[in-house]
Amino acid sequence: MAALRVVPAAAGHLVSLPGWFDTPEALAMWGGGGLRFPLGGDQIAAMLAETTTDPPLRLAFAGLLDDTTVAHAQIVLDWPNGVARLARFALAPSHRGKGLARPFLAEVFARLDEAGDFPRLELNVYVQNTRAIRLYESLGFTREGVRRSSTRVGEARWDVAIYAIIRQD
Numbered sequence: 001m002a003a004l005r006v007v008p009a010a011a012g013h014l015v016s017l018p019g020w021f022d023t024p025e026a027l028a029m030w031g032g033g034g035l036r037f038p039l040g041g042d043q044i045a046a047m048l049a050e051t052t053t054d055p056p057l058r059l060a061f062a063g064l065l066d067d068t069t070v071a072h073a074q075i076v077l078d079w080p081n082g083v084a085r086l087a088r089f090a091l092a093p094s095h096r097g098k099g100l101a102r103p104f105l106a107e108v109f110a111r112l113d114e115a116g117d118f119p120r121l122e123l124n125v126y127v128q129n130t131r132a133i134r135l136y137e138s139l140g141f142t143r144e145g146v147r148r149s150s151t152r153v154g155e156a157r158w159d160v161a162i163y164a165i166i167r168q169d
Helices: 024-031 041-049 101-115 130-138
Strands: 004-008 058-065 068-078 083-091 120-126 142-153 156-166
Touching: 004 068, 004 101, 024 083, 024 142, 041 058, 058 101, 068 101, 083 101, 101 130, 120 130, 130 156
Parallel strands: 083 120
Antiparallel strands: 004 058, 058 068, 068 083, 120 156, 142 156
8 A cells, every 4th residue: 555645625526525424413423513414515615725835724735645635633723712623534544444544633733833832732523433543542642531422413402521631832
């Protein structure tokens, strides 16, 4: 297998992204309650537009094997408070369970360090997403709490766990 390359995400890298989420619940698991199913190019363009502001409101990355996008992550930046939030992270369904998540996120977090000083790195994850929770805890994230019944997905209400790493210089 070719080495995973991490590059700033562009629209061309994300053409396959909508196909990674085959149900409204799968899309919500990745993107939260603010996205419409099916994920469309207009929603992807809006996310990527936030990477071009000055300073950027969001960083977006694609993980490539050869020229195939197999991973995607976005980090929302709160510049005044030095807080970065891993907002969206997914692997292509065909590449899950192959050991790509840790190296991909390690490189994404290294790129965050190049962007600015963000001593707090946080994320929200739905409590039923146990595979993601195991990954985040293995990367050093600590659970800070749970916002109960915080997101409506269809007729259900989902709880969100809040995780963070306080990064020292």
